[in-house]
Amino acid sequence: MDKMSYGKSYLTTDPLVKYVTEHSIRHTDVQKRLMEETQKHRSVGMMGAPEVLQLNANLIQAIGAKKVLDVGVFTGASALAAALVLPADGQVHALDVSKEYTDIGKSFWRDAGVSDKIEVHIAPAADTLQKFIDEGQAGTFDFAFIDADKGSYDLYYEQCLLLLRRGGIISFDNTLWSGSVIDESNQTPDTVAIRNLNKKLKDDHRINISFLSIADGLTLCFVK
Numbered sequence: 001m002d003k004m005s006y007g008k009s010y011l012t013t014d015p016l017v018k019y020v021t022e023h024s025i026r027h028t029d030v031q032k033r034l035m036e037e038t039q040k041h042r043s044v045g046m047m048g049a050p051e052v053l054q055l056n057a058n059l060i061q062a063i064g065a066k067k068v069l070d071v072g073v074f075t076g077a078s079a080l081a082a083a084l085v086l087p088a089d090g091q092v093h094a095l096d097v098s099k100e101y102t103d104i105g106k107s108f109w110r111d112a113g114v115s116d117k118i119e120v121h122i123a124p125a126a127d128t129l130q131k132f133i134d135e136g137q138a139g140t141f142d143f144a145f146i147d148a149d150k151g152s153y154d155l156y157y158e159q160c161l162l163l164l165r166r167g168g169i170i171s172f173d174n175t176l177w178s179g180s181v182i183d184e185s186n187q188t189p190d191t192v193a194i195r196n197l198n199k200k201l202k203d204d205h206r207i208n209i210s211f212l213s214i215a216d217g218l219t220l221c222f223v224k
């Protein structure tokens with residue numbers, strides 16, 4: 001077999017991807033309901049893949065994270081997955097420009113009993129991250145999931161590198177960008193931004209790296 005299929009599990013019918021998710025995804029009832037609700041949304045394809053959100057949650061638990069950045073919230077699936085595994089004094093800072101999207105998640109966060117663990121910041125994410133830096137919160141965050149506008153990924157990376165502690169993890173979604181990263185005829189700004197970031201991360205020795213070909217590509221940066 002020389003062809004491998006990638007893509008978010010809820011968007012593909014690939015039998016092997018289906019097999020993997022059937023044998024690994026552990027959703028709570030509220031997570032299932034939030035996914036079903038989001039699947040009715042016109043922008044459903046923006047929702048984080050369950051296999052990615054579960055990996056993030058496992059990493060958050062493994063490193064004993066308490067402070068999490070969720071950069072790009074949409075209907076709140078990634079914030080919910082993170083909040084569910086945080087201790088009682090843990091906090092997800094959920095950053096998005098859209099109150100309309102984030103409001104969809106709020107009743108699900110409440111039903112899951114994690115509302116107190118999710119603080120929403122409605123503003124361009126770069127402004128909120130800069131505010132955290134200016135407030136002296138550098139080095140105090142444990143985990144960041146970056147899943148907002150692709151053109152700003154590099155800026156978010158530099159800001160999150162400041163905000164995370166050593167041993168923290170930055171998780172970048174969509175780093176395969178539907179495969180367009182290897183199609184040099186594709187020069188859209190988002191594709192170029194992700195391609196440039198991928199090149200930069202490969203040789204950036206401030207981090208250790210794992211580039212995973214799951215869902216739409218997930219790059220994990222382990223801060224040194």
Ligand SMILES: C[S@@+](CC[C@H](N)C(=O)[O-])C[C@H]1O[C@@H](n2cnc3c(N)ncnc32)[C@H](O)[C@@H]1O
Binds near residue numbers: 049071075
């Ligand atoms: C791919 S979705 C996030 C999906 C979410 N992480 C999940 O797991 O379902 C991207 C989100 O980024 C938000 N966004 C776009 N540009 C932004 C910006 N400059 N600052 C903050 N959020 C932004 C959009 O409103 C959208 O909700």
